[in-house]
Amino acid sequence: MLDRKWIGTINDYVQSCDTSLVQIVVMGLSKSLNHTALNDLGHPLIIARRFHLI
Known part of the structure; x- marks a missing residue:
């Protein structure tokens, strides 16, 4: 976090x-990054990097 x-x-x-x-x-x-992407970037398509999947 x-x-x-x-x-x-x-x-x-x-x-x-x-x-x-x-x-x-x-x-x-x-x-936190998801919130920033959704609010400040106009709701783009978010692709999660595989490295970060749990």
Whole structure:
């Protein structure tokens, strides 16, 4: 689980980028990253990286 410092850093970075064309995100299954992807990237298709599956 990411601590709040990293969550804020990731959110700040994503919000500073032009994300209007993002359609697919490949990422781990962290709830924090999932929340950021869904809220800040306009609900893209999320593909979970196999390495992170439990």
